[in-house]
Amino acid sequence: MRAIRVEQHGGPEVMDVADIPEPVPGPGQALVKVAVAGVNYMDVGARQVGGPGWAPPFLLGVEGAGEVVALGEGAATADGPEGLAVGDRVAWFYHPGSYAQLAAIPVTSLVRVPDGVDDETAAAVMMQGLTANHFTTETYAVRPGDTAVVHAAAGGVGRLLTQMVKARGGSVIGLVSREDKAPVAKEAGADHVLVWSGGGFEDRVRELTGGEGAHVVYDGSGTATFRSSQLALRPHGVHAYYGPFMGVPSFAVTDLPNSILLSYPMVQHHVRTPEALRRRSAEVFAMLAEGKIGVRVGGRYALAEAAAAHTDLESRRTTGKLLLIP
Structure with a gap:
């Protein structure tokens, strides 16, 4: 499969479109075919300077949406009483390695995407929507x-x-x-x-x-x-x-x-447990369904154009959310 790999920190030029073996889902993991990956300033920082968990070599990206294509041992029962199934549409919050065609993701990091939410919207609201939700409720409860x-x-x-x-x-x-x-x-x-x-x-x-x-x-x-x-x-x-x-x-x-x-506020504190992830995601999806929030897509890029997406994001020429389509 193809993925965006970083061998050393630096500018957009260090982002390599690599052919790597397909991941195999381990216990409690789902193999997801990535339909859309979100682009974030966090990805730019990871590429430029790194930080905990971002020592080269690594695969970029932390959020996305897609379809479950295989399940590891125990994955069918790990996400609540009903479990996950092959064919489920899912989205995720903070899984390094999301700039890829496939990703093996712990089911505790996945949420089901409601039928009324398309893949692009789901990918666009995971990191940024859950961040905004946390900021306006727990960081400061807006009245x-x-x-x-x-x-x-x-x-x-x-x-x-x-x-x-x-x-x-x-x-x-x-x-x-x-x-x-x-x-x-x-x-x-x-x-x-x-x-x-x-x-x-x-x-x-x-x-x-x-x-x-x-x-x-x-x-x-x-x-x-x-x-x-x-x-x-x-x-x-x-x-x-x-x-x-x-x-x-x-x-x-x-x-x-x-x-x-x-x-x-740190991203790891937005949803500290799988239960919080499901609850907060449900709140964001409900706001979408009620028309209280909406997503503006500022640019769509093929996976091979990930470096161009980073260049555009850093230039501050863009508005809204940038997405990669593997």
Whole structure:
């Protein structure tokens, strides 16, 4: 089968379209034919600098959707009382090696895809949809009347965050890097859109909130925005700083302004158990079915074009979710 393999960290050029043996599902695993794989900034960071679990050589990708084509020992009964069956449509959250035609995945990492959700949508909402769900409930439980600042509001996570904040009765100040991205953020439901790069936006946020500041800032833009995100908050507001591959700033506790609360949510904490994965996924799929959220696909690429997908993502030219079609 073909898969995207990285032999050394570096730019998109290190992504090799490799022919490798087909995986064999072990105990408690399902062999899945990958229909769609999602592209994430996490993949870019893994390729560039690595981190725990990303020592070369490795296969890229962490999410996708597809069809079960074989089951390892015990896999038919490991996922709840009804088990999985060959032919089931499934999606997954955080399984390294998803940029491939086939993947052997623990059934505890799989959820069934409802009939009303197509493969592209399912693949697009696993990492980013479950991230946004966690951010708007546990990281900061958005309440009616709350104001949230959403960085990269035209991107995959940003659009879903915007929609989920609005679904919970909050208002959104969206930040986008270019003027042409503003309509995308508006279409997702942002009440105000600021075209801004880097820091310095805190004064505008305070103007838009009557001098109070935001209740929460969802900041995945890196160290350049770290200080301004905090200054844009009201006392006891929450700074949700995510995306460790975008850089982790050093600071003294006394640098935190206005009695704010700092959260550093990690992807492994979004769904810590198989039960949480099924419950959170069901919530996201229900929001899709009810029309509370929707996915904007910003680009579709063949597996062999994965390097081009990374180049486009890093350029910030894209909006919405990028997908690979193996």
